[in-house]
Amino acid sequence: MTEGASLRIASVNKDFAKANDVEARTIALHDVSLSIAAGELVSLIGPSGCGKSTLLRLTAGLDTPNSGELWIGPEMITGPNAERGLVFQDPNLFPWLTVRRNIESGLVARGKLQEKRHEVDEFMRLVGLETFENAYPHHLSGGMAQRVALARALINHPKVLLLDEPLGALDAFTRMRMQDEVLRLWQARGTTMLLVTHDIDEAIYMSDRIVIMTPRPGRIERTIPITLERPRQRNSPEFLQLRGEILEMLHFAGEARSAEV
Ligand SMILES: Nc1ncnc2c1ncn2[C@@H]1O[C@H](COP(=O)(O)OP(=O)(O)OP(=O)(O)O)[C@@H](O)[C@H]1O
Numbered sequence: 641m642t643e644g645a646s647l648r649i650a651s652v653n654k655d656f657a658k659a660n661d662v663e664a665r666t667i668a669l670h671d672v673s674l675s676i677a678a679g680e681l682v683s684l685i686g687p688s689g690c691g692k693s694t695l696l697r698l699t700a701g702l703d704t705p706n707s708g709e710l711w712i713g714p715e716m717i718t719g720p721n722a723e724r725g726l727v728f729q730d731p732n733l734f735p736w737l738t739v740r741r742n743i744e745s746g747l748v749a750r751g752k753l754q755e756k757r758h759e760v761d762e763f764m765r766l767v768g769l770e771t772f773e774n775a776y777p778h779h780l781s782g783g784m785a786q787r788v789a790l791a792r793a794l795i796n797h798p799k800v801l802l803l804d805e806p807l808g809a810l811d812a813f814t815r816m817r818m819q820d821e822v823l824r825l826w827q828a829r830g831t832t833m834l835l836v837t838h839d840i841d842e843a844i845y846m847s848d849r850i851v852i853m854t855p856r857p858g859r860i861e862r863t864i865p866i867t868l869e870r871p872r873q874r875n876s877p878e879f880l881q882l883r884g885e886i887l888e889m890l891h892f893a894g895e896a897r898s899a900e901v
């Protein structure tokens with residue numbers, strides 16, 4: 641199944657007014673261009689403040705660039721749309737709604753619940769939450785809450801799923817399980833995914849390509865295709881070699897000396 645669409649970011653610039661000085665601007669993104677094929681999974685790595693979240697917000701249509709364009713397939717992005725799902729580090733669930741109602745909430749907002757109600761069960765099964773449909777968010781572990789957030793985004797059949805450190809708050813074991821979960825969903829649905837992560841192992845394990853950004857103003861420093869066969873072995877010599885090479889690149893870029901960027 642291929643639900644994904646291509647994403648094209650063309651010469652995007654974005655700056656913000658500085659909080660303490662209305663005259664001064666923070667340049668968040670400088671001439672960023674990136675093309676992602678339909679169904680591709682691309683990770684974005686870069687130091688804090690280099691504009692990763694800004695780029696995701698622009699792609700989500702939550703903000704507009706100063707110049708440049710963003711396209712989903714043949715359509716230019718002009719505002720938010722359910723075809724571009726966004727999942728953050730904080731699952732942002734409605735605490736007063738059950739798991740089922742949280743997953744349904746996107747459909748309710750779009751007036752599609754009647755038509756799509758039958759899919760709610762399917763998506764709860766897909767993320768392994770069928771026995772928790774009546775639980776409330778405070779009963780869920782971090783990993784389970786993040787699965788609800790994923791199901792809530794996926795039920796809209798997004799053509800592009802934007803993931804901003806979605807697994808960043810999870811412990812190491814849950815995180816690795818969830819990486820497999822996201823990969824399974826990606827393979828099942830063919831959704832195009834753009835994943836922001838600070839974890840180089842996660843980026844290598846999951847991505848078709850890793851895009852490295854420079855410190856602010858964020859530019860694309862380089863793109864590394866990951867051609868290791870899937871499912872990937874985290875301890876294989878090839879994996880570890882790639883990890884070393886990427887660390888080295890980041891080291892020379894003056895950004896990081898450990899596996900966390
Ligand atoms: N709404 C805003 N108003 C003013 N400045 C902003 C706004 N959003 C982002 N910035 C600034 O733009 C720059 C890029 O921020 P952004 O959140 O995109 O970085 P990031 O790469 O996601 O960082 P992190 O890894 O810490 O999440 C930062 O200097 C930030 O302070």
Ligand SMILES: [Mg+2]
Nearest residue numbers: 692693694804
């Ligand atoms: Mg961010």
